[in-house]
Amino acid sequence: xxxxxxxIMTTSQQAAPDADMMTAITANITDVRTRIATAHAxxxxxxxxxxxxxxxxxxxxxxxxxxSGHRLFGENRVQEAQQRWQHxxxxxxxxxxxxxxxxxxxxxxxxxxxxxxxxxxxxxxxARILGQEMDQQGRHLPCYVQVNTGEEAQxxxxxxxxxxxxxAQCRAEFGLNIIGLMCIPPQDEEPAMHFALLRTIAQRNxxxxxxxxxxxxxxxxVAFGATSVxxxxxxxxxxxG
Ligand SMILES: *Cc1c(COP(=O)(O)O)cnc(C)c1O
Numbered sequence: 001x002x003x004x005x006x007x008i009m010t011t012s013q014q015a016a017p018d019a020d021m022m023t024a025i026t027a028n029i030t031d032v033r034t035r036i037a038t039a040h041a042x043x044x045x046x047x048x049x050x051x052x053x054x055x056x057x058x059x060x061x062x063x064x065x066x067x068s069g070h071r072l073f074g075e076n077r078v079q080e081a082q083q084r085w086q087h088x089x090x091x092x093x094x095x096x097x098x099x100x101x102x103x104x105x106x107x108x109x110x111x112x113x114x115x116x117x118x119x120x121x122x123x124x125x126x127a128r129i130l131g132q133e134m135d136q137q138g139r140h141l142p143c144y145v146q147v148n149t150g151e152e153a154q155x156x157x158x159x160x161x162x163x164x165x166x167x168a169q170c171r172a173e174f175g176l177n178i179i180g181l182m183c184i185p186p187q188d189e190e191p192a193m194h195f196a197l198l199r200t201i202a203q204r205n206x207x208x209x210x211x212x213x214x215x216x217x218x219x220x221x222v223a224f225g226a227t228s229v230x231x232x233x234x235x236x237x238x239x240x241g
Contacts, residue, residue, distance in 0.1 A: 017064035025064035028235045032218070036229065039222035048222050051098050051211070053232030054084065056239040065235065066092060074119075074230050076101020078111050086114065100182070100211075100230055102156045105129045112137050119144040119182040119211050121170060122156050131174035142179045144211055145170065147201060149194040150186035157183065163201045180209025180227065191217045195224035 017025070029052070036048055051074040054062055062084065065073075071094050075081035078099070085097055099115040105126055111118060112133040121127050121143045134140050145167055148157030158166045163181075170176040181202045185194035195212050202210055213221025215234035222229060233239065 017060040017067065021060055022064045022067060024237075025061060025235065026068040029065065029068055029070055032231055032234055035219050036222055039219040041223065045225075045227070048226050049228040051100070051228050051230045052235050053100065053214075053230050054236065055080065055101070055232065057232075057236045058240065059084075061236045062088075072096045072098075074098040074100040074232075075115075078103070078107040078114065082110065082114055098211075098228075098230075109133050109137075112139055112141065115141065117142050117144070120146045120156065121176065121178070122146045122148075122158050124166070124169060124174075127166075127170045127174045127176055131170075131176050135175070140177055142209075143170070143176050144180045144182040144209065145178055146182045146184075147198055149183045149197050150189065152186055155184065155186075160197060160201060164205060167205050167207070178207065180207050180211060182211035184214070185212075185217070191220060192224065195221050195226070199225045 032050060036050060040047055049072060051072055052065055052070055053074040055076050071092065073095070075084065075097060081097065085095065089095060096116045097114065098117045098119055099111055100119045103111055103120050103126060108126065108129045112130065118130065118141055121130065122145065130143070145163065146157040147163050148155050148159055151159055167178055170178050181198050183194055183198045185191040198210055198212055209227045210225055211228045211230060212226045213229035215231050218229035218231055
């Protein structure tokens with residue numbers, strides 16, 4: 001179900017959040033968390049994690065989320081993430097950063113150095129270079145394979161019918177620690193069948209993590225077994241640019 005209107009109107013670029021911004025971001029995070037908990041079928045699985053997608057958001061909103069205690073963030077561009085997070089790492093050693101956007105091989109080294117989880121492994125050439133970089137840097141990060149469940153030409157991700165072989169190759173040939181799958185369903189389709197497909201592929205490959213669901217559909221994703229959701233605008237409001 002679509003999320004309620006977020007409570008943020010300003011696009012202030014100031015670093016320090018004012019009191020209204022603090023209140024709004026904290027309320028949004030609390031609201032999203034509550035909705036996640038409600039959608040989560042009571043069972044033996046943990047409450048899904050909330051990856052706050054901070055891409056293209058002004059600094060005061062990031063600071064507000066940090067001040068409210070949130071520490072898990074997602075970014076889709078390496079360079080932008082470096083600018084936003086590298087210096088904050090020192091003040092917030094408990095930060096966890098997920099890369100959720102397409103990764104070029106020439107950015108793999110920087111991605112491995114900055115992020116804690118890579119959600120976008122989607123082709124052998126990238127997987128090989130990530131494996132080499134992780135060895136070289138001694139940072140064996142947990143990874144997700146991105147699956148193009150809608151088989152859209154413009155979208156990254158391995159095709160569903162190639163997923164099993166690619167996952168096996170990532171593990172055996174490239175030495176990657178694949179822990180889960182990630183998908184971005186087509187905008188003009190019901191996401192449910194895509195979430196269900198991702199879950200099926202994960203189950204038959206022994207993968208326990210499912211990154212699925214964004215601001216417009218995270219509650220549904222949770223109902224389909226998401227273990228983490230990637231929520232941006234429902235927390236921070238509309239993005240710059
Ligand atoms: C931007 C982005 C999101 C967050 O989108 P919202 O609709 O703002 O929640 C989630 N996942 C990916 C891969 C993204 O690029």
